[in-house]
Amino acid sequence: MIACVFSLEASAQATRKANIIPLPVSLQEKDGYFMINPGTKLMANSPSEKQTAELFNEYFKSISGYALPIVATATNNVIILRTLQQSPAEGYRISSSPNAITVTGNDDAGTFYGMQTVMQLVPVEKSKNYALPLVTVEDYPRFQYRGLHLDVCRHFFPVSFVKKYIDLLAMHKMNTFHWHLTDDQGWRIEIKKYPKLQTIASRRKTSMVGRYADNKFDGKPYGGYYTQEEVKDVVKYAAARQVTVIPEIEMPGHALAALAAYPNLGCTGGPYEVGTKWGVFDDVFCAGNDSVFAFLQDVLDEVMPLFPGKYVHIGGDECPKTRWKECPKCQARIKAEGLKDEHALQSYFIQRMEKYINSKGKKIIGWDEILEGGLAPNATVMSWRGMEGGTEAAKQHHDVIMTPGSHVYFDHYQSKDKSEPIAIGGFTPVSKVYSFEPVPASLSETEKQYIIGAQANLWSEYILTPEQVEYMVYPRATALSEVLWSPEGKRDYDDFLNRLKVHLKRLDVKHVNYAKHVFGIVSKVENKADGQVSVSLDTKLDGGVIRYTLDGKEPTPRSPIYKKPIQVSKDMDIWAKVFQGQKAFGSGYHQDFIYHKALGKKTTLLTQPSEKYMADGAFTLVNGIKGNEEHASGAWLGYAGKNMEAVIDLGKEMPVKEVSCRSLQNPSQWIWAGKKITIGLSTDGKNFNNRTTEGSFGGKLIGEMKLHYQPGASARYVKIVLENAGKIPSGNPGAGEDSWLFVDEIVVR
Template identity: 45%
Template sequence: MNLRIIPIFFLIFITCKNPENSTPLIDKSLQITPKPLKINKKPGGFEINKNTSIVYTEESSKTIAKYFIEKIKTLTGHTFSINTNKDKKNSIQLVKNKSLNLKKEEYNLSISKEGVKITATTNQGLFYGMQTFTQLLPIYSENKSQMELPIQIQALEIEDAPRFGWRGMHLDVSRHFFSIDFIKKQLDVLSLFKINKFHWHLTDDQGWRIEIKKYPKLTEIGSIRKNEDGSIHQGYYTQEEIKEVVQYAKDRFIDVVPEFDTPGHAAAILAAYPELSCGKEKYEVRNLWGVESNILCAAKKETYTFIEDVIIEMTALFPYEYYHMGGDEVPKDQWKNSVECQNLKKREGLKDEKELQSYFMARVEKILSKYQKKMIGWDEILEGGITPTTNIMSWQGEEGGINAANKGHDVIMNPSQYCYFNFYQGDPKVEPLAFGGYIPLEKVYTYDPIPKEIEEDKKKHILGAQGNIWTEYTYKEETIEYLLYPRIIALAEVTWTAKENKNFEDFLSRLNNVYAILDYHTINYHIPLPEGPTTNRIVFTDSVTVPFSTTHPVKMVYTIDGTDPIITSTIYEKPLRFKETTDLRIASVLQNGKMSIVRKLMVTKEEIIPAVTTKKLSKGLIKHETKGYFKNIDEIPNNTITTNSIIKSIEDANTTYHWGHEVNKDNFKAVVMNGYLEIPEDGVYYFSSCQDQVWIADQLIIDYKDALKKHPKENSIALQKGKHKLKIIYLNNIAKGWATDWNTVELKYRKASEVDYHTVDENMIFH
């Protein structure tokens, strides 16, 4: 036998189609997200053709069948028929059997040559089984019509069950209002990945967003916020709109958890009904972020009447048993200064205001229980003690959740260091504006909602986890999506998939399939940006090496000719070295060809700037101060009365006030600091500041044009050892809900060879 022809026969064998079925076999079993509990492949596959029908065993499951028939029709244009004769041949069966040993969200999915069979004890289990089944079909593509029948899908057996019963997503609509169409869009996508709770943060200091018919001023006044620049932000949901969203969520087996904040975060309530406070002043809907000092009065009967009236109307809108009643960030100065509250403390034998808040929340919980509702509160309510039936949402960290669970309270974990998706997901110096913090995708994925400090018999009290989006700095719908996806998908897997089945590399391999689904739903998801340089202007004197990386592996492409890169541009493979000034542009590219935001960097060769010769100088800077509210530097009048003084340190230019409380507008001003900065040795230096402008050696190094000045800007310059002219311009004002006097007025520096910044201190400044 001629052995040289064996490979040819082997090649013919492996490329032959199944003689019983001429259609290619499609196997997407390893692309399912969240990853199922067990997947076992079987020989062969099932052919889906135009005669395939859907069969259901109980009339109540008809809605599930119709839901997916319509969904697949939307995706592919093909309509599956419902087989009313219950003929199981060539069918997708939805079998509901309450005698099975399956919990309410569990399902089994079987695919064989004969057909598809999804079994569960509930419609919710069937729904999740069908969501998994649709991920096995080739239905998500750019042209949205990829699935042309017949197709053959891999035979397999899936057993699946969630690790946790609470798999949630939170959205704050008080700081910025979002339409019900946008919320429905998110519910559509979240349900695909088996998220089952939607925490709707409807009230806060910055806006009341739910119609309450007995208290019309809540929306007439409380839903309208006048910003410091004179613009208006407003919006609320009518009760009919609320019902519409709740039903839409219910159809996708998502429970809606409303949040009605008490006793703090109540400025919008007090603007409408000031008699519910301990004071007598007039209140306004807060146009600053942070913590509000004005709260509901704990000693007034009217407060509890109001809360009950609101809850009565909410019970007709929100059928789910859990209601979130806030309890976080409650400054208690008003209670301390209230004669009525102090008398109440004495009557009830309460030792301090923390216990007074516990009294308040216990009364709120009692109201809820009258209407068969269970109360959730943020973890601050633990401080003064809680009732045995109170449930905790642990956000400040894991400690509150650990303590509550070990005492027998049910807990939803959403510690801010893992679950606050309004935080940055990449380098803050590179990413678009976010709240703060740093939570990359891997950190979300590797989070375990059950801390090791939880006692073994108390682990059952960890109901699950959720991802939170707070919207102080998310003005647009696409920004919400950019921050939310794919981190919420990672958390969906954290809360659904068995811990032993999780693997981050495997999750990343499935992201391409997830991206296709998100693209179909026009989700503006995050693509890791090229990181490395923290400023878009890189100065060098001889040559410079510029490295790039991404938070998780993604291909990068770049150009050096001043044009934006495209998917066929040069691939970044190693750090780039430059000897001449270059316009460098770089972006990340996914497998589907979708590109990230393009980073544009000027790599600039410059001569070192010589130090200046000066007479004997004194320490400190000359400060020129002009009173007034100035939105930008151009508004500072040239001919005006200024106050001049000498400051020993840059920080002395302004007092930093307690973050999050009131701002003294009498302190609004423009400050110009002049003098000299001493540089310790020759080299390229990077400077970082939140100030409006920083000039060094007559070069404009920082030019902070964004209205919101919260996170420092950076730039670089080449300087000789010695003294260089320094000018800093600082505006004390409010913009986009942020007061600049919450920032420390400072200037930081580092050499190009260093990583960490140092503060320019009083020994480096002269006049």
């Protein structure tokens, strides 16, 4: 973890006294203050108002050391909680004078959120007297669904931390906690009818350590689960904070832990063991076995009464069809039901379970794979593989929760600093989260109404402790809260950062181990002109000065001060840090660049990569950056089931001695090295002299294919075709599915 102390003094731009996150619909400041002192009262009458007043006292006492008396009537030196029943839902108003602050909620949630805003008016320094700026606020949320997800299967977190997670969620006016309770690596909820889910499915014999590609294990048994009494306690705790808890019981895939306990539920009958690796497994619930549906119905009969919300999340994602294709029972089901194929069999599975869940008065949510083979009639779609699934579902008039990996997967890296703790990949800084727009512009006004909200997801393969959860989620969740609550037209990133400088002090009060990158170095690699790749650096840290080196040596207070973008004019190892005086803030920015003839040259992609792995488009292939072993690091273009084809225009004819291209190999994640490469040289861009070579990767995770040319060879245009490995061979994870091809820098020398 990065540990450092930095200044959070408000900048000259932050002239407001009320720094509220998420930004209210309307906030007007007035001259003067309302003073909280030991004589101040909280006026609350209904049970919900009293509960909200008590929660305010919990926070206030943690700062001041004293609580305010809760009374039924008061006329002076009072904070009044008042609840109406009107629209819009969750809205509230605040009016204040030197004598009183009145919070009027449109409903219980509105009163609660109004008091969350009042909490943010309270200075965080310990005192006996607190001056709250006088404000008038009119506020209500943009979206009805505002969620955070937590995976407790890969790593388990205690009830005490789950409650803290909910506290922080509510503090930011988010209203849904998505609790991911079952997966291949562990079953985490007590089911009394099936005790082996506790004794077997909740424990694995070992866990992966380090990067997935290292294939190393710690050799230590690992497990844990929540009793039904603990679940009830969490749900009650969340309800007091206006948070709905949605359980996720995975089906038909991600079922290995359950199969280990009850092997008759799988296609092969086992034996199975609880997953020790991360990733996707071929062994799933058998869709041709009626006992599977009986088991899941029994499980849900115990789960659903614990969660009073209207939704049950049934997963539906990443379900390989390998076993179903070979299973006589599944094939018999396909034939008996007149289904087209195994994708339609998955739709049958989901729709059958949906009917049961609907019969109990609940609705299902599923990941966007539930669109495959036909969408269940009343399903809500959670779109994670991009925006396309959600867009298609909205066009079919299904409710949609947007949660694309590109913007709201908080298990991704939030900094390009090499000292960051290991993450699953990707790059999602606070600024990218803040730029997220959940409603696709391509939808009609009617269709847009089906986008009911969004959520961020935190998968815990590489997240071992509560402190690391906090580090990955905050302040990114703070940015998302403003996306989901505040009017779209009022969003302003620089203004958000100024308010965040104050808001982080509130997270300090709650002892949150938040990441501080947002006030470190923000980098951008750009192609300013043909062949001129430059690196721009910026910091929002008050009083911060960026110093840098180009030789990979750690910057010091004597290193050059960054004043303008750094042009990549040779092989460079750029390392930059922010300094406040003589003290460095964090580890800064560190990136190697390779200089070659194709650097920054105009590149045309003849085949388009997956939207999930677009990185910086064609520029990714000529930006001077080589990727590491992580396919989602932002340095690779990813192609599912098709070749990578690109043409580079070198600008003029020049000698060519060597052309090379790299690809990844990680079959356990369906990633296969390029089969062969064809490189064509041309002087006119039309007629290419092609040569082909095959690579031998052996056990390497990154392989390079290279062609050498004799003296006298020249070209202006270089065409590269890297051939996809095609369908995944039998005996491998994802057998029969399209393999993934990942490509990074194309080097021309």
